[in-house]
Amino acid sequence: xxxxxxxxxxxxxxxxxxxxxxxxxxxxxxxxxxxxxxxxxxxxxxxxxxxxxxxxxxxxxxxxxxxxxxxxxxxxxxxxxxxxxxxxxxxxxxxxxxxxxxxxxxxxxxxxxxxxxxxxxxxxxxxxxxxxxxxxxxxxxxxxxxxxxxxxxxxxxxxxxxxxxxxxxxxxxxxxxxxxxxxxxxxxxxxxxxxxxxxxxxxxxxxxxxxxxxxxxxxxxxxxxxxxxxxxxxxxxxxxxxxxxxxxxxxxxxxxxxxxxxxxxxxxxxxxxxxx
DNA sequence: ACAATATCCTGCGAGC
DNA sequence: TGCTCGCAGGATATTG
Numbered sequence: 001x002x003x004x005x006x007x008x009x010x011x012x013x014x015x016x017x018x019x020x021x022x023x024x025x026x027x028x029x030x031x032x033x034x035x036x037x038x039x040x041x042x043x044x045x046x047x048x049x050x051x052x053x054x055x056x057x058x059x060x061x062x063x064x065x066x067x068x069x070x071x072x073x074x075x076x077x078x079x080x081x082x083x084x085x086x087x088x089x090x091x092x093x094x095x096x097x098x099x100x101x102x103x104x105x106x107x108x109x110x111x112x113x114x115x116x117x118x119x120x121x122x123x124x125x126x127x128x129x130x131x132x133x134x135x136x137x138x139x140x141x142x143x144x145x146x147x148x149x150x151x152x153x154x155x156x157x158x159x160x161x162x163x164x165x166x167x168x169x170x171x172x173x174x175x176x177x178x179x180x181x182x183x184x185x186x187x188x189x190x191x192x193x194x195x196x197x198x199x200x201x202x203x204x205x206x207x208x209x210x211x212x213x214x215x216x217x218x219x220x221x222x223x224x225x226x227x228x229x230x231x232x233x234x235x236x237x238x239x240x241x242x243x244x245x246x247x248x249x250x251x252x253x254x255x256x257x258x259x260x261x262x263x264x265x266x267x268x269x270x271x272x273x274x275x276x
Numbered sequence: 277a278c279a280a281t282a283t284c285c286t287g288c289g290a291g292c
Numbered sequence: 293t294g295c296t297c298g299c300a301g302g303a304t305a306t307t308g
Binding site: 005073074077111162171172173174220222 | 299300301302
Binding site: 075076077092109110111112113153154155156159221260261 | 277278279280281284285286287288
């Protein structure tokens, strides 16, 4: 789950549960709460009102009316469902929140990698998000700043984009897609990319992320929006999971390879390895 | 500074 | 058919 999927969920959460009071909390799997015991967590958030909901990087941040912040990271397979019907039959339930209007928020997570943290008013959000880079879609980095940080890094451009210290929100899907649009070979060192390619990549990242939000994210297996619906961006993907299929530009077959333990997808013709 | 690896988990599909 | 293996959109810690 990457920035567009998290943003889609946050947008829907704002429309459905912002301003509501949490009337009942059921912790099915205490493992998902990292900051408190099950009992502490329940007593801390019960009867609180959710006054604000934001996205920071890939984190979902709720502000409660007592000044505490509830921070949720969905990682790979975390899901939030809002409904007025009981969803206790769902698999892999982590916790269930019931609101004063009858709404129910059910959190499920197949891999149990997702995390919930509760921070009190004295504990800054920075405790969780420290060391994270700027957010492209919030306008926190300009094109020239982007070019500067690329010039300083010897990392491969693919792992640079996935590294949340440099830039937040990009995951493997959108890294591969943006590199294809910008015609950059994923193994290129960031510092070897020329000015035009860097500008092209900056624009491609912005385009891919904002298009993916427009289509409510990409669903390959587990991602669902707040109402259980799949995203639609998977039908617009250019290279990701298209290995063996023809490149949309030149018909040469898309190649799949492994880099730092992650899959890379690229066109060997359009994305040439210029470094040799 | 960067690469490689392990780890938290489970289900699914490919290939034998 | 039934098994084993590798794979998955993320983040972090450790070791080299």
